Structure formats: structure tokens, C-alpha cells
Amino acid sequence: MTARTSSCCTSRAATPSPNFPREDVDEQALVASDKVTQHKDLGDFAWYAVHAGDRTTERAAWEFTAPPGHAAELRDRVAFAWRAMDAFYEEDERILGHAADPYHRIDIRNTSRTLEVRLGNTVIARSEYPVVLFESGFAPRWYVPRAAVDETRLRPVEGRSFCPYKGLCDYYDIGDVHRAAWSYRNAYREVDRITDMVSFEAEKVEVHLDGERLHIQPGQNVVPHGIDRGLDVDEVRAH
The missing domain is CATH 2.170.150.40 (Domain of unknown function (DUF427))
Structure with a gap:
């Protein structure tokens, strides 16, 4: 059909x-x-x-x-x-994933603010040069270079998601916290500034921006879209 x-x-x-x-x-x-x-x-x-x-x-x-x-x-x-x-x-x-919304916008900006990610007393990531991604309807997402992440703390998990605006997304567990971080290893050209950078779920680990802990505000959680039956990784890569 x-x-x-x-x-x-x-x-x-x-x-x-x-x-x-x-x-x-x-x-x-x-x-x-x-x-x-x-x-x-x-x-x-x-x-x-x-x-x-x-x-x-x-x-x-x-x-x-x-x-x-x-x-x-x-x-x-x-x-x-x-x-x-x-x-x-x-x-x-x-069309992969779901239809693109013509009013959906993504802007990525450099910043010199300090981002630090902790789980308990352990520092997972720290960068003075993160980038922030603003996406329609969602909370700002802060990404840091992999060089700023203690990758020994990231444990890749099985399963990926697909965003029609950014591409394939990989997820990582941190300690006992499931899918606490994610990365677009090969982001779409339109948002390639976040390619292979890592972002962290502020409601699962402590994300501090200039010393102040971040929290997702009401209404800023990601709402899943419908799936596209038969979608697989090879097809997304070809697209």
C-alpha cells in the first residue's frame, strides 16, 4: 500500500x-x-x-x-x-519517518558558556565551547564534542531512532541510566554542525550550564511521531 x-x-x-x-x-x-x-x-x-x-x-x-x-x-x-x-x-x-512540517525550524548556535554533565560525583563531560540546538517546540539541546566526553562512561545501546530533520540517532547508557545520552554520528547536511557531537538528557543526568542545573520545562518533552513501516538503517543512509 x-x-x-x-x-x-x-x-x-x-x-x-x-x-x-x-x-x-x-x-x-x-x-x-x-x-x-x-x-x-x-x-x-x-x-x-x-x-x-x-x-x-x-x-x-x-x-x-x-x-x-x-x-x-x-x-x-x-x-x-x-x-x-x-x-x-x-x-x-x-518520505522517511514522517512528513516534514513546513513550520518546523532548527537553529544551531556556538556558545562560550560552560556545560558540565555529571552522574553523582562523576564528571561525564565538560566543555567551554558547546553548541546549542534550538528546535521548534522542544527544549534547547546542548551538544559537546566527543573530545570533551569521558567516553569510557558511555555504553552504546541497541536500537536507533530516526529524525526527518537530523537523521539517525544513536543512544548511550551511562551507569544504570538508560539512554542518558545521544549522538547523530552522521547528521544531515543541514545540521552537520552536530555531527558526532554528544547531547545529554537533562532529566536523567545532571546537566549544568554555567553552574546552573538544567531542567526540561513543561511542554518541552519530545512527542514521538508515527513510525514509517519498513524503515531500516540502510534505507536511511541511502536517503
């Missing part, structure tokens, strides 16, 4: 969702159901199963039945669930 994106998107949960004109959708692929859900801003939307070949996936597509005036563009359009599809494409290129 493959979908190609159109120009109209909404955000359901945390994932931007392309909405296709009804006339561009294979009607034989949609199987109506009795399931109807209410969106507080956009009204009711009806669910469909999606059928292709010998496969049928329940609750794989939806359509707003009577969108309000401010969302009239969504009328007679069908959206497909990211997790239900095998792949989404923009033109000839597969």
Missing part, C-alpha cells in the same frame, strides 16, 4: 497528514466502516479500511464529513494513516 502526497496537510496527533482529493483516490481501495470520530476543531471524520491486492488494513484512512468553513479545503479529501501504509512518496522520493 503506497501513497503519494498532495499539497493539503492536516496534523492528527503529532504527524502531518497529506489529504488527497477524492477523485485521485482509487475508490475500490476504500472500504467504508461504521467508525466515526470527532475532531474538536474540524468536526466528524469517518474511517475507512484500505484494501489492496489480498490485504485489507482496518482504520487506515479517514475523511472529514463536514469540515467547518475555515477548513473547507479538506472537503472531499481522504487522508491515509502513516502506520497503515507501506510507504509515502513526494514525487519520486520516499
Whole structure:
């Protein structure tokens, strides 16, 4: 099951969702159901199963039945669930992870502030030249060069995550603390200033900036997006 994106998107949960004109959708692929859900801003939307070949996936597509005036563009359009599809494409290129948000921004800045990371009485990292990454909706993330990290304290863990804006992310345990640090070993070109640098989870280890301990403020925690079924490391690297 493959979908190609159109120009109209909404955000359901945390994932931007392309909405296709009804006339561009294979009607034989949609199987109506009795399931109807209410969106507080956009009204009711009806669910469909999606059928292709010998496969049928329940609750794989939806359509707003009577969108309000401010969302009239969504009328007679069908959206497909990211997790239900095998792949989404923009033109000839597969979208990896989830659709990029056109309002999502990342800025990286050098700083001469001192960053120190501790676990108990042990200093894990210390740098007078970290960089700070500002990303829409998230807390600032502070990265330090590997030369400033006691790498004997970092224990690589199995499993990676993927960010459509930054690339593949590796994680590390520190002592008994799971996934306390992370690194984009080969960050995308747009954010290559953080390539192979290390950042630390301020709620799991002590991260001090100019002597003041950092804490993630309410609303600044990372909200996971939907996954892209079939995504693997080799495909991300090729992309």
C-alpha cells in the first residue's frame, strides 16, 4: 500500500497528514466502516479500511464529513494513516519517518558558556565551547564534542531512532541510566554542525550550564511521531 502526497496537510496527533482529493483516490481501495470520530476543531471524520491486492488494513484512512468553513479545503479529501501504509512518496522520493512540517525550524548556535554533565560525583563531560540546538517546540539541546566526553562512561545501546530533520540517532547508557545520552554520528547536511557531537538528557543526568542545573520545562518533552513501516538503517543512509 503506497501513497503519494498532495499539497493539503492536516496534523492528527503529532504527524502531518497529506489529504488527497477524492477523485485521485482509487475508490475500490476504500472500504467504508461504521467508525466515526470527532475532531474538536474540524468536526466528524469517518474511517475507512484500505484494501489492496489480498490485504485489507482496518482504520487506515479517514475523511472529514463536514469540515467547518475555515477548513473547507479538506472537503472531499481522504487522508491515509502513516502506520497503515507501506510507504509515502513526494514525487519520486520516499518520505522517511514522517512528513516534514513546513513550520518546523532548527537553529544551531556556538556558545562560550560552560556545560558540565555529571552522574553523582562523576564528571561525564565538560566543555567551554558547546553548541546549542534550538528546535521548534522542544527544549534547547546542548551538544559537546566527543573530545570533551569521558567516553569510557558511555555504553552504546541497541536500537536507533530516526529524525526527518537530523537523521539517525544513536543512544548511550551511562551507569544504570538508560539512554542518558545521544549522538547523530552522521547528521544531515543541514545540521552537520552536530555531527558526532554528544547531547545529554537533562532529566536523567545532571546537566549544568554555567553552574546552573538544567531542567526540561513543561511542554518541552519530545512527542514521538508515527513510525514509517519498513524503515531500516540502510534505507536511511541511502536517503
